[in-house]
Amino acid sequence: MVRDPGMANLPAGVELVPGDLTSPETLRPALDGVRSVFLLWPLFSIDAAPAVVDLIAERARHVVYLSAAGDDGGRADGFWGEIEQLVERSGMDWTFIRAGGFAANTLGWAGEIRTGVVRWPYGAATRALVHEADLAAVAVRALTEDGHDGAAYHVTGPDQLTQAEQVRIIGEAIGIPVRWEEMPVAEARVVLLNMWGDPSFVEKALDGWASMVGTPEAVTTAVRDITGAPARTFRQWALDHADDFRAA
Numbered sequence: 474m475v476r477d478p479g480m481a482n483l484p485a486g487v488e489l490v491p492g493d494l495t496s497p498e499t500l501r502p503a504l505d506g507v508r509s510v511f512l513l514w515p516l517f518s519i520d521a522a523p524a525v526v527d528l529i530a531e532r533a534r535h536v537v538y539l540s541a542a543g544d545d546g547g548r549a550d551g552f553w554g555e556i557e558q559l560v561e562r563s564g565m566d567w568t569f570i571r572a573g574g575f576a577a578n579t580l581g582w583a584g585e586i587r588t589g590v591v592r593w594p595y596g597a598a599t600r601a602l603v604h605e606a607d608l609a610a611v612a613v614r615a616l617t618e619d620g621h622d623g624a625a626y627h628v629t630g631p632d633q634l635t636q637a638e639q640v641r642i643i644g645e646a647i648g649i650p651v652r653w654e655e656m657p658v659a660e661a662r663v664v665l666l667n668m669w670g671d672p673s674f675v676e677k678a679l680d681g682w683a684s685m686v687g688t689p690e691a692v693t694t695a696v697r698d699i700t701g702a703p704a705r706t707f708r709q710w711a712l713d714h715a716d717d718f719r720a721a
């Protein structure tokens with residue numbers, strides 16, 4: 474499901490249905506004949522979420538929701554936890570994928586990577602970034618196999634790396650040296666506010682990175698446990714996306 478099939482850059486043969494999560498009624502055609510739904514909520518407002526979950530519950534039986542991990546892999550504060558509760562109350566079967574940080578977030582540095590310097594706060598914040606292919610592999614299992622109803626999986630990558638190390642590894646993948654330059658937190662706050670708009674989301678992100686300086690993001694074995702294959706490393710992810718960083 475995409476908002477604009479004309480703009481979707483997906484391989485030939487992928488069936489596209491239009492739909493917009495902010496306009497629940499647009500989802501009706503996309504739900505025709507659907508038993509299981511993979512739900513993400515890539516929005517800062519959850520105003521439309523109750524109507525979307527109600528509509529899904531009218532048609533489908535099972536939701537796999539791509540959520541985020543709270544402390545120790547438990548329920549996260551904020552909209553992730555609220556959507557989990559909406560899904561639980563909907564009466565559908567559910568599976569939650571409580572993800573750690575996405576490796577793909579580092580694509581936000583692509584422009585700076587090409588200059589050889591990334592300026593960002595909290596270079597020592599340590600994350601266990603997860604490859605989107607592993608999130609997809611876990612989601613496919615949850616959507617197509619029995620035995621995942623009522624499960625909340627804390628899904629992470631296999632290696633703990635500081636943000637400064639992530640930048641170095643991306644540089645190695647594309648064959649140029651890239652170094653980290655620490656951005657003062659006050660400056661980062663302004664940059665993030667311009668980018669995201671929502672001050673509470675900005676403070677949550679800054680607090681999260683600050684806490685990961687002392688306490689690295691946990692590594693779990695969920696990818697291996699659920700799919701039978703080891704989680705892909707961040708180095709693998711950077712090699713898989715080398716062209717995305719090289720592109721002008």
Ligand SMILES: NC(=O)c1ccc[n+]([C@@H]2O[C@H](COP(=O)([O-])OP(=O)(O)OC[C@H]3O[C@@H](n4cnc5c(N)ncnc54)[C@H](OP(=O)(O)O)[C@@H]3O)[C@@H](O)[C@H]2O)c1
Nearest residue numbers: 475476492493494495513514515539540541572573574575
């Ligand atoms: N990034 C992280 O580190 C992280 C960590 C834990 C959990 N999560 C969760 O994972 C999910 C995906 O995150 P992400 O960072 O990959 O999100 P994202 O890149 O911002 O968005 C993913 C997709 O959502 C679609 N989309 C955006 N607005 C939409 C709308 N109004 N209606 C329908 N589709 C819409 C877009 O597709 P089209 O433009 O083609 O419509 C886009 O490709 C979210 O639920 C997020 O909360 C993210």
